[in-house]
Amino acid sequence: MASTATAKQQVSSGPVLDWAAGHGPVTGALSATTGAFAIATTGAATSMPPGWALAVGAAGALGHTIVGLRVRNAGRTLATRAASWLVGAGWTTWAMTHGPLTWAALGSLATIGVGIGAAARSTALYEEARETEALAAADRQVARELSAERRAIAAEWVDRIQRVCSITVRVLAVEQWPTGAGFSIDAELPPGGATYQKIAAESGRLSADARLPHGCTVTATPGIDQGRVIIDVTTVNVLMEERTYPSDYGVLSLLTGIPWGYRTNAEQILAYLREQCALVVGPTGSGKTNMVHTILAGFARAEDVLTWVIDLNAGSAGLPWVLPALNGEIDGTDGKPVRPGVDWLAGTYDEALLMLETAVRVAKQRKMGYQELLAKANTDLLPVGPRIPQIMLVIDEGAEILASTDRQMRKLAEKILEVIRIARAMGLRTVLTALGATSSVLGNLMIRREAKVRVALTGGETEGMDLGKMFPGTRGLRVDQAPYKGSGFMGTPESPAGLFKAWRILPNQIREIIAATSDRHPVLDDISARAAGPAYARRWDADRTAWMRDHHPGASERTGAEPGAGPGLNLSALRDQQSGQASTAEDEMLRRFREQIDAEFGTAPDPHPPAADSGPPAPAGLNLSALQGEQQDSPAQRAALALLLAAGRDGTGASAIARALADEHGTTRQTVVGWLKAWVADGTAVRVGEGTKARYVHRQHAPES
Numbered sequence: 001m002a003s004t005a006t007a008k009q010q011v012s013s014g015p016v017l018d019w020a021a022g023h024g025p026v027t028g029a030l031s032a033t034t035g036a037f038a039i040a041t042t043g044a045a046t047s048m049p050p051g052w053a054l055a056v057g058a059a060g061a062l063g064h065t066i067v068g069l070r071v072r073n074a075g076r077t078l079a080t081r082a083a084s085w086l087v088g089a090g091w092t093t094w095a096m097t098h099g100p101l102t103w104a105a106l107g108s109l110a111t112i113g114v115g116i117g118a119a120a121r122s123t124a125l126y127e128e129a130r131e132t133e134a135l136a137a138a139d140r141q142v143a144r145e146l147s148a149e150r151r152a153i154a155a156e157w158v159d160r161i162q163r164v165c166s167i168t169v170r171v172l173a174v175e176q177w178p179t180g181a182g183f184s185i186d187a188e189l190p191p192g193g194a195t196y197q198k199i200a201a202e203s204g205r206l207s208a209d210a211r212l213p214h215g216c217t218v219t220a221t222p223g224i225d226q227g228r229v230i231i232d233v234t235t236v237n238v239l240m241e242e243r244t245y246p247s248d249y250g251v252l253s254l255l256t257g258i259p260w261g262y263r264t265n266a267e268q269i270l271a272y273l274r275e276q277c278a279l280v281v282g283p284t285g286s287g288k289t290n291m292v293h294t295i296l297a298g299f300a301r302a303e304d305v306l307t308w309v310i311d312l313n314a315g316s317a318g319l320p321w322v323l324p325a326l327n328g329e330i331d332g333t334d335g336k337p338v339r340p341g342v343d344w345l346a347g348t349y350d351e352a353l354l355m356l357e358t359a360v361r362v363a364k365q366r367k368m369g370y371q372e373l374l375a376k377a378n379t380d381l382l383p384v385g386p387r388i389p390q391i392m393l394v395i396d397e398g399a400e401i402l403a404s405t406d407r408q409m410r411k412l413a414e415k416i417l418e419v420i421r422i423a424r425a426m427g428l429r430t431v432l433t434a435l436g437a438t439s440s441v442l443g444n445l446m447i448r449r450e451a452k453v454r455v456a457l458t459g460g461e462t463e464g465m466d467l468g469k470m471f472p473g474t475r476g477l478r479v480d481q482a483p484y485k486g487s488g489f490m491g492t493p494e495s496p497a498g499l500f501k502a503w504r505i506l507p508n509q510i511r512e513i514i515a516a517t518s519d520r521h522p523v524l525d526d527i528s529a530r531a532a533g534p535a536y537a538r539r540w541d542a543d544r545t546a547w548m549r550d551h552h553p554g555a556s557e558r559t560g561a562e563p564g565a566g567p568g569l570n571l572s573a574l575r576d577q578q579s580g581q582a583s584t585a586e587d588e589m590l591r592r593f594r595e596q597i598d599a600e601f602g603t604a605p606d607p608h609p610p611a612a613d614s615g616p617p618a619p620a621g622l623n624l625s626a627l628q629g630e631q632q633d634s635p636a637q638r639a640a641l642a643l644l645l646a647a648g649r650d651g652t653g654a655s656a657i658a659r660a661l662a663d664e665h666g667t668t669r670q671t672v673v674g675w676l677k678a679w680v681a682d683g684t685a686v687r688v689g690e691g692t693k694a695r696y697v698h699r700q701h702a703p704e705s
């Protein structure tokens with residue numbers, strides 16, 4: 001390092017002579033002695049005045065000393081180097097007068113060489129040790145400053161806790177958060193039975209005493225044992241800022257937690273829902289819909305979750321996760337059609353009832369069908385994974401359904417409670433949202449016991465916000481600490497209730513997540529799919545998704561819908577009316593959409609499974625349409641049609657389709673050309689452009705429609 005520093009110095013100052021040339025002890029000594037010998041012999045031969053050698057030596061000593069001073073060499077290094085030059089010069093002067101080629105001259109020169117080498121070596125070692133010590137001293141200085149800061153924090157908080165809570169703690173450690181949003185104190189409680197709750201209860205007063213900015217808190221939680229406490233102090237209010245949903249849409253698993261937002265220390269908070277249900281309370285305008293989208297985003301990213309959504313409130317929670325795929329707005333990888341971000345969306349009472357009945361059937365069937373697996377794995381919890389996915393039922397305003405006195409709603413409520421009650425071990429859990437933490441919601445024992453993952457979004461709303469009921473046993477939480485939309489409190493069995501904020505998620509990110517996770521969604525396991533039957537397999541049927549068309553941007557000429565038959569109502573009347581009519585363009589599109597899903601992902605089980613005792617069951621994932629005789633196309637042809645539909649307005653060509661199908665179906669370009677021609681002939685597709693620009697567009701996306 002010293003030599004690098006020296007070299008740099010020289011480049012910048014540009015000395016004429018390199019007095020500090022990079023020699024080691026051996027090469028340095030060798031170079032000095034051979035140089036002295038050469039000068040002495042040449043000087044003697046040419047009768048050079050010996051005084052010159054002395055002059056050169058003195059100049060060398062001076063040059064080295066100047067450079068050494070510049071690079072801050074130690075005094076002893078400077079002295080050694082100068083002495084080496086002077087001894088060498090002295091010998092040369094003496095040898096020039098007495099003759100360099102005598103034994104005395106040669107012997108003394110060798111001795112001088114060894115001496116210079118040894119001195120240089122010891123100097124180098126000394127310089128190295130000096131440098132290491134200087135670095136260590138700098139480190140110690142930084143550490144001293146840091147620990148001085150920590151000591152100051154510790155002293156300040158010992159005083160504060162004494163003043164506010166009247167207990168004297170002993171601070172064992174202070175850790176500054178890497179996010180820079182605050183610090184944690186690990187402290188020992190005084191003997192005599194003081195508990196961490198005593199500090200937790202004074203959170204508000206401690207925050208005020210510390211003059212923390214609005215939104216910053218002091219949270220006390222249990223330490224490593226009951227005599228210790230961890231105090232988290234936030235000094236920067238990260239809840240104030242709007243943070244968008246993290247753009248890394250990596251694979252998640254229900255077993256390792258799904259991120260739902262971030263804490264005041266800017267760290268994300270995970271919900272573990274393998275066994276827990278969740279309750280999200282938020283009044284209108286608090287950011288509840290946004291929070292539901294954040295939750296659905298996490299489930300979509302998980303490889304072991306199928307999300308079933310009930311949203312009787314115009315489908316605003318579920319539709320953004322279905323429509324982009326339904327409308328073919330998103331391009332999948334390799335031109336594949338894209339699966340919706342949720343596996344089933346119920347926007348009507350009938351559909352919701354069907355979904356809940358199906359969920360109960362699946363739970364019961366799993367209990368029977370997986371006995372052997374459970375015995376083998378020696379567990380009573382179904383091993384959920386990509387092959388046996390967990391079904392997460394997200395029920396927007398589900399708590400209001402539970403509280404309703406309406407006869408029909410009571411029926412839904414009973415089913416919701418049944419799922420919560422019977423299906424924990426079998427991998428079906430619910431996320432209920434509620435407008436308020438009313439006693440009819442939290443008064444329900446089942447909810448209190450099973451839904452311990454809790455969120456209260458306040459968004460500044462104080463009415464009906466009983467945080468004490470939502471987070472029993474937690475003190476010091478005040479609604480005014482979270483006045484921002486999307487912010488509130490979250491508590492799970494793993495993470496005590498505290499301030500948090502949901503990420504903001506906008507429709508473009510929802511579309512990105514649908515596209516990024518389309519290939520990742522699991523397929524309902526055979527046992528469950530058979531129990532779910534046609535109710536599940538036909539979930540994307542035109543008549544069952546008719547209500548979605550109200551929200552479909554292209555659905556302008558919806559026919560047969562009565563003004564009052566809006567979403568959220570029983571649409572059976574509407575369906576009867578439609579069944580008698582010629583199918584509209586939308587019907588056709590929805591049929592194709594269902595076919596896409598069937599053909600590409602095999603999500604549909606056999607709707608007519610053989611009786612239990614009539615031989616081996618048919619595998620799940622059979623193509624519904626083929627069974628119904630509606631459509632005689634091969635799977636490859638259906639996949640091609642799906643690709644055409646997914647290509648949207650831009651359209652696609654025979655080569656692109658053939659490439660996408662080659663691996664799975666071995667389809668050639670020629671075959672695809674034949675299909676495309678046939679589809680143009682029967683009006684399914686339209687040919688657009690000429691020559692090399694020619695492409696095929698599904699008639700749904702054809703320019704004139």
Ligand SMILES: Nc1ncnc2c1ncn2[C@@H]1O[C@H](COP(=O)(O)OP(=O)(O)OP(=O)(O)O)[C@@H](O)[C@H]1O
Nearest residue numbers: 242283284285286287288289290485486502503504
């Ligand atoms: N996490 C968030 N970060 C920042 N702003 C948010 C967040 N969540 C919601 N908002 C803001 O609050 C507004 C209302 O959000 P959202 O529609 O989700 O609320 P809501 O409780 O569902 O209300 P409503 O029931 O009226 O639809 C949003 O338009 C947005 O501006």
